[in-house]
Amino acid sequence: MTLKGEKMDSITTTILATEDGKAKYDDALKSLLSNRQILSWILKSTVPEFMDCTLEDIEQKYIEPDSISVSQVFVGQNLTNIEGTSNEDKTLNEGNVYFDIVFKAVYPGNEGSGERKLIPVFINIEAQNSYYPGYPIEKRAIYYASRKLNSQLRSINPNTDYGILQKVYSIWLCIGNVPNKDANTITLYTVQKHDILGIKETDPDNYRLINAVVVRMNDNVDPATDFLKLLQTLCSNLLGKAEKLKELNEIGLRLDHDLEGGINRMCNVSDYIWEKAATEGMAQGMAQGMAQGLEKGTADTIRRIVTSMLQRGDQPDAISEVTGCPLEEVKKIAAELQDS
Numbered sequence: 001m002t003l004k005g006e007k008m009d010s011i012t013t014t015i016l017a018t019e020d021g022k023a024k025y026d027d028a029l030k031s032l033l034s035n036r037q038i039l040s041w042i043l044k045s046t047v048p049e050f051m052d053c054t055l056e057d058i059e060q061k062y063i064e065p066d067s068i069s070v071s072q073v074f075v076g077q078n079l080t081n082i083e084g085t086s087n088e089d090k091t092l093n094e095g096n097v098y099f100d101i102v103f104k105a106v107y108p109g110n111e112g113s114g115e116r117k118l119i120p121v122f123i124n125i126e127a128q129n130s131y132y133p134g135y136p137i138e139k140r141a142i143y144y145a146s147r148k149l150n151s152q153l154r155s156i157n158p159n160t161d162y163g164i165l166q167k168v169y170s171i172w173l174c175i176g177n178v179p180n181k182d183a184n185t186i187t188l189y190t191v192q193k194h195d196i197l198g199i200k201e202t203d204p205d206n207y208r209l210i211n212a213v214v215v216r217m218n219d220n221v222d223p224a225t226d227f228l229k230l231l232q233t234l235c236s237n238l239l240g241k242a243e244k245l246k247e248l249n250e251i252g253l254r255l256d257h258d259l260e261g262g263i264n265r266m267c268n269v270s271d272y273i274w275e276k277a278a279t280e281g282m283a284q285g286m287a288q289g290m291a292q293g294l295e296k297g298t299a300d301t302i303r304r305i306v307t308s309m310l311q312r313g314d315q316p317d318a319i320s321e322v323t324g325c326p327l328e329e330v331k332k333i334a335a336e337l338q339d340s
Helices: 003-033 036-046 055-062 137-150 226-235 241-251 257-279 282-292 296-312 316-323 327-339
Strands: 101-108 118-128 167-174 185-189 210-216
Touching: 003 036, 003 118, 003 226, 003 257, 036 055, 036 118, 036 167, 036 185, 036 226, 055 101, 118 137, 137 167, 137 185, 137 210, 226 241, 241 257, 296 316, 296 327, 316 327
Parallel strands: 118 167, 167 210
Antiparallel strands: 101 118, 185 210
């Protein structure tokens, strides 16, 4: 086999190793995000019903710890849950797509004559590495919330009790290639009431059942809040374990065994990804591929690797240093992604 072929095989091997490492990194991140301390920050910062609650109360009183599930619940449940005539719609079998994190919580309702009623809510959290997946993230977030709402009913027939439906929030943490103009933003998409004729008072808990939240951040823009700084610190590929723990401690997190263990796993997997890239020849293959203009197949492979790393949230200078790809070329690809 020619030298060029050997380099191509090396790049292919690296892609597989890097993707394997990325999957492990994603799993480590989801496991860390499911920590109740982190969940309490997410709820307080993104869900209006929890914004007046203390972080301690959310963590200790309102999150149901036994309900937390990581990548184990189908987005599209395999249900045929509509009973009736044959011309009625039925829920079709869907692909095995999983929620990243799903759990139940309760929040205090309006003041009454006695204690405040605790109202249940389903929470879905998704860590989104690519801000440009090829479709509007908002639509997917609404779909996920809709599926979680739908799955609460075992069957649909004339006697179905729709009163049992509980509110759903699908929260999307965009932590990858978010453009600077969109960073430091958190947007809630919900159902609103508009009186067309007259005014009818209606309990919002009866119609604000589907809610989506999109959080956008990157490593280029200084975080506007401690919550965004927390996310930036957790997801950074540039900070080591000690630096992450120091930042989190300054924000106010309690550095217990579970949190430190989660940070350690993420950093170890991140190191694994970089070491694979460095030791299996990707840097040499990329540098020569870009500099010498190897055949189209090699150039396309190099571009896919750089694009994947950008979408994961890696910074251009770090990509250039590790891969050997010219910095200007990396920036050019990054600009094309932001414009797409």
